[in-house]
Amino acid sequence: MRVRGLHYSFAQRAIFTGIDLDIDRGSVTAVMGPSGTGKTTLLRLLTGQLQADRGVIEVEGEDVAKLSRAGIYRMRRRMGMLFQNGALLTDLDVYENVAFPLREHTRLPERLLRHVVLAKLQAVGLRGAYRLMPAELSGGMARRVAMARAIVMDPQLLIYDEPFVGLDPISLGVVLRLIRRLNDTLGLTSIVVSHDVHDLSTVADSCYLLSGGGVIASGPPGTLATDTREDVRQFMHGLPDGPVPFHYPAPEYVEQLRQLR
Amino acid sequence: MLASLTREILQSLRVALQALGAYALFFVRLLGEVPRTLLRFGLVVEQVHNAGALSLVIIMLSGLFVGMVLGLQGFDLLERFGSEESLGSAAALGLLKELGPVVTALLFAGRAGTALASELGLMRATDQLAAMEMMAVDPVRRVVVPRFLGGVLSMPLLAAIFSLIGIFGAQLVGVQLMGVDSGQFWSQMRSAVEFGDVMEGVVKSCVFGVSCSLIAVYEGYHAVPTAEGVGRATTRTVVISSVVVLLLDYLLTAAML
Numbered sequence: 001m002r003v004r005g006l007h008y009s010f011a012q013r014a015i016f017t018g019i020d021l022d023i024d025r026g027s028v029t030a031v032m033g034p035s036g037t038g039k040t041t042l043l044r045l046l047t048g049q050l051q052a053d054r055g056v057i058e059v060e061g062e063d064v065a066k067l068s069r070a071g072i073y074r075m076r077r078r079m080g081m082l083f084q085n086g087a088l089l090t091d092l093d094v095y096e097n098v099a100f101p102l103r104e105h106t107r108l109p110e111r112l113l114r115h116v117v118l119a120k121l122q123a124v125g126l127r128g129a130y131r132l133m134p135a136e137l138s139g140g141m142a143r144r145v146a147m148a149r150a151i152v153m154d155p156q157l158l159i160y161d162e163p164f165v166g167l168d169p170i171s172l173g174v175v176l177r178l179i180r181r182l183n184d185t186l187g188l189t190s191i192v193v194s195h196d197v198h199d200l201s202t203v204a205d206s207c208y209l210l211s212g213g214g215v216i217a218s219g220p221p222g223t224l225a226t227d228t229r230e231d232v233r234q235f236m237h238g239l240p241d242g243p244v245p246f247h248y249p250a251p252e253y254v255e256q257l258r259q260l261r
Numbered sequence: 262m263l264a265s266l267t268r269e270i271l272q273s274l275r276v277a278l279q280a281l282g283a284y285a286l287f288f289v290r291l292l293g294e295v296p297r298t299l300l301r302f303g304l305v306v307e308q309v310h311n312a313g314a315l316s317l318v319i320i321m322l323s324g325l326f327v328g329m330v331l332g333l334q335g336f337d338l339l340e341r342f343g344s345e346e347s348l349g350s351a352a353a354l355g356l357l358k359e360l361g362p363v364v365t366a367l368l369f370a371g372r373a374g375t376a377l378a379s380e381l382g383l384m385r386a387t388d389q390l391a392a393m394e395m396m397a398v399d400p401v402r403r404v405v406v407p408r409f410l411g412g413v414l415s416m417p418l419l420a421a422i423f424s425l426i427g428i429f430g431a432q433l434v435g436v437q438l439m440g441v442d443s444g445q446f447w448s449q450m451r452s453a454v455e456f457g458d459v460m461e462g463v464v465k466s467c468v469f470g471v472s473c474s475l476i477a478v479y480e481g482y483h484a485v486p487t488a489e490g491v492g493r494a495t496t497r498t499v500v501i502s503s504v505v506v507l508l509l510d511y512l513l514t515a516a517m518l
Binding site: 087089 | 388391
């Protein structure tokens with residue numbers, strides 16, 4: 001995947017002002033950045049859910065902007081995406097959620113479909129939970145079922161949107177290990193969007209740090225951790241004040257108190 | 262003052278026209294997907310169950326009470342002219358031509374319409390529709406059209422059941438309580454009700470089915486993905502459906518008289 005000079009604005013606010021990215025085949029790439037920098041928006045642009053104002057997004061040499069609706073759907077069949085909350089279909093049980101893409105896109109005999117679904121559930125450790133409904137799953141379990149569903153069509157690219165949000169340490173460790181293991185054993189390419197610097201650093205091959213509408217740093221996690229630039233240091237070490245100020249822009253304190261009176 | 266009022270009226274008109282255009286485009290999109298959805302009829306049957314079968318109790322109860330009230334009021338009115346034996350035909354015509362389709366549509370908007378709108382709105386808010394898009398599954402084809410068709414098919418059936426139960430309710434009050442002759446009740450009804458009267462009700466309930474289902478799926482599908490947005494979509498579904506049903510009822514009645 002290659003991104004060059006990506007520009008995107010929403011409601012007259014510039015979100016991206018010229019982003020370049022290179023996602024290598026077989027790698028786990030982390031896209032990090034403070035809240036509100038447009039990480040999820042970037043994923044939506046990469047997957048053709050949003051249209052960029054300017055710039056080029058290429059997936060396996062195909063320009064996403066030039067694809068028709070059918071072309072975008074063909075491209076997405078080679079992708080899997082894990083949403084922040086799992087986005088499981090709430091009226092279907094775990095088994096049917098994982099089987100959903102297969103039922104929609106293939107005409108596999110029921111016996112073969114069952115083999116595939118159970119194999120994917122086994123890969124995420126939830127074969128035993130196949131009859132549970134989404135409401136009966138914990139956050140971590142829902143995330144793992146969504147992972148099984150994302151890999152059920154054997155995609156080439158797997159995209160994770162904030163996969164660690166709200167997980168307890170055990171579930172977080174499981175999801176982290178699964179990201180790396182699925183990537184390596186299935187020969188995938190993975191993009192993980194998160195602001196969880198330390199956990200992500202343990203599984204990512206390379207990182208991109210977004211801020212202020214552009215990429216402010218990129219490279220292996222170790223390089224970013226030792227970067228001395230103020231904005232990179234503030235994010236990587238979680239400093240409360242810096243280029244991203246602690247205080248939201250406000251008028252003079254005394255002046256504001258007077259106004260209220 | 263006058264200029265600003267004119268500006269506001271023009272602005273409201275523009276917004277209304279835009280909304281009407283968006284509804285029309287969405288309707289055309291749904292119609293385009295109907296043939297392919299009909300090939301997976303199981304999805305539609307499931308939605309006929311959700312929109313129709315699950316509304317049966319409220320429709321039957323309401324039909325019974327409306328029929329009973331009609332029996333009481335009709336008897337009171339007709340007795341003044343000494344023609345209480347016409348109660349059967351009055352109740353049947355009122356129910357088949359007017360009350361059956363209209364009250365069913367209003368109840369449908371309140372029960373099935375809100376359920377459809379909130380379900381689709383919640384699917385949007387919890388990224389289920391976006392997840393389908395990412396699985397290369399068109400949510401309009403897979404989720405919206407079966408629900409739309411489920412509503413469209415359910416409405417005439419529900420209206421027919423409403424009218425039948427209503428006639429039974431009117432008979433219960435008129436014949437059993439007020440003492441109208443049973444033979445007179447049924448024979449007057451048979452001679453007064455013509456095929457055209459039944460068809461008027463069927464046409465109305467079909468049109469109301471399309472409108473109420475379209476409004477519910479449109480509002481739900483386009484809901485702002487927040488708790489407030491889903492609530493607003495649900496409210497809009499009931500309000501818009503009710504007004505549209507009453508407006509269309511007048512237009513259809515005028516056209517078919």
